[in-house]
Amino acid sequence: MSLRLGDIAPDFTATTTEGTIEFHKWLGNSWGVLFSHPADFTPVCTTELGAVAKIKSEFDKRGVKAIAVSVDPINSHHNWIKDINETQSVSMNFPIIADDNRAVATAYNMIHPNADDKATVRSVFIVGPDKKIKLTLTYPASTGRNFLEILRVIDSLQLTANHKVATPANWKHGEDCIVSPSVPDEQAKSLFPKGFRTVKPYLRYTPQPNLK
Ligand code: BEZ
Numbered sequence: 001m002s003l004r005l006g007d008i009a010p011d012f013t014a015t016t017t018e019g020t021i022e023f024h025k026w027l028g029n030s031w032g033v034l035f036s037h038p039a040d041f042t043p044v045c046t047t048e049l050g051a052v053a054k055i056k057s058e059f060d061k062r063g064v065k066a067i068a069v070s071v072d073p074i075n076s077h078h079n080w081i082k083d084i085n086e087t088q089s090v091s092m093n094f095p096i097i098a099d100d101n102r103a104v105a106t107a108y109n110m111i112h113p114n115a116d117d118k119a120t121v122r123s124v125f126i127v128g129p130d131k132k133i134k135l136t137l138t139y140p141a142s143t144g145r146n147f148l149e150i151l152r153v154i155d156s157l158q159l160t161a162n163h164k165v166a167t168p169a170n171w172k173h174g175e176d177c178i179v180s181p182s183v184p185d186e187q188a189k190s191l192f193p194k195g196f197r198t199v200k201p202y203l204r205y206t207p208q209p210n211l212k
Contacts, residue, residue: 002109003136009034009127010107016067016095017077023067024131030065031134031158032127033150036110037070038119038141040080045070048122049096050088051147059094062154066094071105071120074098115140124150126157163209164191174211179204 003010009032011024023032035052037045052059052066059066070077081092097104099120105111110120122139134157139145156167165177179188179196188196188204196206 003125003133005133005136007133008131009125009133011131012104012107014069014097014099014104015074016097017074017081017092018095021067021095021097026067027065027127027129027131029129030063031129031154032125033059033064033066033154034104034108034123034125034127035066035068035145036105036108036120036123037068038116038121040070040072040076041083042141044142044144046080046084046087048144048147049084049092050090051144053084053088053090053093055147055151056093058151059154062151062158064154067097068094069097069099069104069110069120071099071102071118073100112138126150126154128157128161159208159210165206165209168205174208176205177208179206 013020013022037048039045049068056066077096077098085091099105105120108123108125110123112121115121119141121141122145124137124145125133126135128134135153152172155173156171159165159167159177164180164183166180167177179192181202183191192206192209194207196204198204
């Protein structure tokens with residue numbers, strides 16, 4: 001069965017380009033982004049791994065560890081990294097899992113046989129420090145993902161986790177947030193010292209709480 005939001009992200013031990021990783025232990029208290037690739041030495045995947053390597057400092061700032069997975073073997077990954085570094089002008093800085101026995105792909109239901117019975121689709125799992133799944137995304141092999149959107153979702157998830165706010169459509173860092181419906185007005189007054197405005201009783205905005 002597919003994994004759903006709120007489920008515990010399956011734990012695994014895997015060979016990666018940065019050595020053997022026990023997933024939950026490796027995450028520690030961090031958030032995690034686990035994302036799959038159809039195959040090594042493919043054009044879209046090459047650009048995606050380069051894109052994540054370029055914004056690793058943004059993941060670090062948010063306390064998030066990124067880890068990629070594809071069903072090719074470790075030697076192939078190491079060779080592919082040379083191409084990623086060369087073509088994307090990066091130095092790879094996060095692990096790629098060698099999932100040649102498909103253990104991770106199977107646990108996370110990343111192979112969709114009606115799309116491709118051998119390779120994984122482009123799955124994304126965001127995992128919280130409680131090891132629960134906070135977001136799932138599935139893209140087809142032919143569409144590269146927007147990793148700035150992944151950062152945007154992480155910002156939203158962390159605001160919700162820490163400040164009892166939600167974020168509206170197309171929200172971006174710095175814009176007003178929505179007071180969680182579960183927070184009564186009286187509590188909102190003390191929780192949001194910058195104030196909040198009520199458009200409807202169920203639609204209340206407050207400045208992004210973690211900004212000065
Ligand atoms: C790619 O990563 O470029 C790719 C992989 C499978 C199908 C299409 C594109």
